[in-house]
Structure formats: structure tokens, C-alpha cells
Amino acid sequence: MNYKYANRIERVKPSAIRELLKLGADPSIISFGGGYPDPEIFPIEKLRKVYDQVLQEEGRLALQYTGTEGLMALREKLVNRVKQIGISCCVDxxxxxxxxxxxxxxxxxAFIDKGDIIxxxxxxxxxxLAAFNPYEPEYVGVSMDEDGMRMDELEAALQKHPNVKLIYTVPEFQNPTGVTMSLERRKTLVELANKHxxxxxxxxxYREIRYEGEDLPSIKSFDTEGRVIHIGSFSKILSPGLRLGWLIADRALAEKLSLLKMASDTQNSTLNMYAVNRFMDMYDLDEHIVHIRETYKHKKELMFQTLHEAFPKSVAYTNPQGGLFTWLTFPQHIDTKILMQERSLPIAKVGYVPGESFFPNIQEKNHCRINYSYMSEENIIRGITNLGKLVQEIC
Ligand SMILES: Cc1ncc(COP(=O)(O)O)c(C=O)c1O
Known part of the structure; x- marks a missing residue:
């Protein structure tokens, strides 16, 4: 069939990560590619009890439709929770x-017309990028250093392009680099956004998966004009399979965004919202997060020790204070996609995400993203050692 697609479909393409997640399913491959949490950490027994109780005591409500904005009790809990990161808001x-x-x-x-800049x-x-692409934006990428997005470049970009609609940032333990935006830059970012x-x-x-250093206030906490949309998620602190997160915005904007949500999916799973709400009543979510942090800290240390031993000095890597990823930079002549296709997968049996797909415009080929949360300790050592041997031969 010759489908007469909408123009936006031009921008909808399979990504390297998708292909990689497929390869990760091959049991002979040690894949550092996906961004999966460690499944050993999922509180399965606790969730089983929670679902049992919810179905027994509130089954008729929990299996029913509910409002688009979600379960009120859960929203109230989250309103309280985000106070810790300096966000003062209400359920609206x-x-x-x-x-x-x-x-x-x-x-x-809500914001992007064709050609608008993100x-x-x-x-x-x-x-x-996959979420934004169907709205046909143009991108301007701003370089990062160890303190996150560079504010001098951001300012120049804002001055140069009057049709910037959104600035998108992952301020903590960024995916893919693991870098965290400094306090000063968070403030400057809001000032620049206000000005323009x-x-x-x-x-x-990832903000709650910090295992070193000090927590920083959210960017939203510096927002006096209602211009920051803050997005949080239960995926890394409880389970991604629940598909639950939260969005915080100025009241009028939140209303518009939730109308868009209603048009797209009506609401989240009522049952899952009841379950997470009850989980937070019955158990200490923060205690669970401490356990996650300890596990990932240990895995990160193991990976870094192995990287240090197995990799040549010509390969640099970021040192994240939390989250799930590190970002490797190879010498300029190395193309990590070719390396993976020709050697790393067939010979070392190791997968990662080649860095090029993370660049919105000009793709740099000599990086890759490595995840350390998902693989077992044994596979972290084996996979990084095997990859290191290959890399020693070519760097
Ligand atoms: C930076 C970032 N944002 C958003 C997401 C989406 O996660 P979820 O929809 O599971 O909350 C991810 C997932 O890995 C991510 O890394």
C-alpha cells in the first residue's frame, strides 16, 4: 500500500536505540545499551501485596475510569514530595x-509549530528528539561542559534565533552524558529564559538517583513567571513498567497540557495509580530509593574500576554523581557505530549506544553511551574487559 502519510512522518524514523534494545534481547550479548533499571531492585513482593489489597478493598474504583489529571491522593503526595526540591505548587x-x-x-x-526552534x-x-520530531521543530544544540549546558552559548543562541519556543534540559545526571547542571547555571538559565x-x-x-555530592534545587524552584515545565517519573525510583510520572506547570498551562493528554490517552491506568499511592502509604519510598542508590553506586564503581583497568588512556569518560550512564569519548578517528557493528557485537559480544544519535544536528561519531544499572556485576566486569581489549587494539 502506498500510504499518503502526513508530512510529519518524514521525521519519524527508527532509532539506533530501538535496534539496540532488540539486540540486547540476544542472551549472548552483554548490552550496556538500554537505559533499563536493575530488575533485581523492583519491589515485587511489596507490589504484589499492594495490588492484592487495592483490588480487595477498592477494586471497583481502581478498575474504573478516573480523571485525566490522575488520582487526587497521589497528586497530593507528589505536591508534598516536590517541596524537598524547592517546588511550591498545588494539585492544580x-x-x-x-x-x-x-x-x-x-x-x-502545545508549543511547537513547524520550524520553531527547540x-x-x-x-x-x-x-x-523522538518525542519532538513529529512536531517538525528545528534544533539548536548547546554544548556542555562538566557544569552542564554552557550559558554563554545559550545566550548567543537565544539572541540569534528569535523563534526559540522551548529549551529542553535534563539537569541531573543527563542522559546520555551523566553530567549535572550547576546551581549557578540553573539560575542563569531561568534568567535567560525570562529575558527571551x-x-x-x-x-x-534521575534526580533522586544521586549517590555522590549535594542535591541541587530544581530549575523550577527559580521560576517566578510560570515558564518552567518540570517533569518527574516513577520509572527509575520504582518501576518503568508502571508508566507513571508527573508534570508540574503554571495552572493555565497545566490545564492546556492535561487537555492534550485527555485527547491522546484519556488518563493513566487507574489501577497503577491506586497501587503506587498505596505503596507510598504502606512502605517508605525513600528507603527503597536508598537501596537503589547503594546498588547503582556499587555498580558504577565496579564499572569505573574496570574501565580504568581495561581501557587505554586515550578514551575519556564522564564521572556521573548519580543516574545510570557514562559517556565515553574516543579519539577523533574512531566511529563507534562501525566499531560496534564490525567488532564489538560480533567479536566482543558487547553492545552500547553509539553517540551519534544523541546529537540533534551535527553528529559526532567518536562517543558512546554506556549504562551501568542493568547488567549484573559479573557482566559489567566481563563486558567492559572484553570491550577494552578491542579498544586497546585500535586506539
Ligand atoms: C532523560 C529522560 N527523560 C525521559 C525518559 C522517559 O522515561 P519514562 O517515560 O519511563 O519516565 C527517560 C528514559 O530513559 C530519560 O532518560
Whole structure:
């Protein structure tokens, strides 16, 4: 069939990550490619009890439709929770979404007409580009250093392009680089956005997975004009299979965004919202997060020790204080996609995500993203050692 697609479909293409997740399913491959949490951490027994109780005691409600904004009790809990990161809001500002990913789609749907500009970090989260692309934006990528997005470049970009609609940032332990935006830059970012009347999308799925250093206030906490959309998620602190996250915005904007959500999926799973709400009543979510942090800290240390031993000095890597990823930079002549296709997968049996797909415009080929949350300790050591041997031969 010769489908007469809408123009936007031109921008909808399979990504390297998709192909890679497929390869990760091959049991002989050690894949550092996906961004999966460690499944050993999922609180399965606790969730089983929670679902049992919900179905027994509130089954008729939990299996029914509910409002688009989501379960009120859960929204109230989240309103209280985000106070810790300096966000003072009420339930009218916060609604439940299908994981952070839906927040990205809603923000682009609300603001982007064809040709409008979205400023992103360079590199940026691949899934955000996938969410934004159908709205046909142009991108301006702003370089990062160890303190996150560079504000001098951001300012120049805002001056040069009057049609910037959104600035998208992952301020903590960014996907893919693992870098965190400094306190000063968070403040400057809001000042620049105020000056140029641009909305900021603050995508914060990793902020609670910090295992070193000090927590920083959210960008939203510096927002006095209602221009920051803050997006959080239960995916990394409880389970991604629940598909639950939250979005916080100025009241009028939150209303528009939730109308878009209603048009797209009506609401989140009532049952899952009841379950997470009850989980937070029955158990200590923060205690669970401490356990996640300890596990990932240990895995990160193991990976870094192995990287240090197995890799040549010519390969640099970021040192994240939290989250799930590190970002490797090879010498200029190495193309990590070719390396993976020709050697790493067939010979070392190791997968990662080649860095090029994380760049919105000019793709740099000598990077890759490595995840350390998903693989077992044994596979972290084996996979990085095997990859290191290959890399030693070519660098
Ligand atoms: C930066 C970032 N934003 C958003 C998401 C989407 O996650 P979810 O929809 O599961 O909350 C991810 C997932 O890996 C991510 O890395």
C-alpha cells in the first residue's frame, strides 16, 4: 500500500536505540545499551501485596475510569514530595502522566509549530528528539561542559534565533552524558529564559538517583513567571513498567497540557495509580530509593574500576554523581557505530549506544553511551574487559 502519510512522518524514523534494545534481547550479548533499571531492585513482593489489597478493598474504583489529571491522593503526595526540591505548587499545577516521555510529547504538542526552534543540550536524550520530531521543530544544540549546558552559548543562541519556543534540559545526571547542571547555571538559565520569553522543559527522571555530592534545587524552584515545565517519573525510583510520572506547570498551562493528554490517552491506568499511592502509604519510598542508590553506586564503581583497568588512556569518560550512564569519548578517528557493528557485537559480544544519535544536528561519531544499572556485576566486569581489549587494539 502506498500510504499518503502526513508530512510529519518524514521525521519519524527508527532509532539506533530501538535496534539496540532488540539486540540486547540476544542472551549472548552483554548490552550496556538500554537505559533499563536493575530488575533485581523492583519491589515485587511489596507490589504484589499492594495490588492484592487495592483490588480487595477498592477494586471497583481502581478498575474504573478516573480523571485525566490522575488520582487526587497521589497528586497530593507528589505536591508534598516536590517541596524537598524547592517546588511550591498545588494539585492544580500537577498531573499524572504516562512516564516522563509523555510530558515531552505534550510540551512539544502545545508549543511547537513547524520550524520553531527547540534548544537542547548537545548531545541530548534521544527519546526527547523522538518525542519532538513529529512536531517538525528545528534544533539548536548547546554544548556542555562538566557544569552542564554552557550559558554563554545559550545566550548567543537565544539572541540569534528569535523563534526559540522551548529549551529542553535534563539537569541531573543527563542522559546520555551523566553530567549535572550547576546551581549557578540553573539560575542563569531561568534568567535567560525570562529575558527571551522562552519556556523551559526540565526533565528530571534521575534526580533522586544521586549517590555522590549535594542535591541541587530544581530549575523550577527559580521560576517566578510560570515558564518552567518540570517533569518527574516513577520509572527509575520504582518501576518503568508502571508508566507513571508527573508534570508540574503554571495552572493555565497545566490545564492546556492535561487537555492534550485527555485527547491522546484519556488518563493513566487507574489501577497503577491506586497501587503506587498505596505503596507510598504502606512502605517508605525513600528507603527503597536508598537501596537503589547503594546498588547503582556499587555498580558504577565496579564499572569505573574496570574501565580504568581495561581501557587505554586515550578514551575519556564522564564521572556521573548519580543516574545510570557514562559517556565515553574516543579519539577523533574512531566511529563507534562501525566499531560496534564490525567488532564489538560480533567479536566482543558487547553492545552500547553509539553517540551519534544523541546529537540533534551535527553528529559526532567518536562517543558512546554506556549504562551501568542493568547488567549484573559479573557482566559489567566481563563486558567492559572484553570491550577494552578491542579498544586497546585500535586506539
Ligand atoms: C532523560 C529522560 N527523560 C525521559 C525518559 C522517559 O522515561 P519514562 O517515560 O519511563 O519516565 C527517560 C528514559 O530513559 C530519560 O532518560
Amino acid at each position: 499545577n500537577l498531573f499524572i502522566i504516562q512516564g516522563g516521555q509523555q510530558g515531552l510529547d505534550l510540551a512539544a504538542k 534548544i537542547t543540550e548537545n548531545p541530548t536524550f534521544l527519546g526527547a 520569553n522562552v519556556v523551559i522543559v526540565e526533565d528530571s527522571p
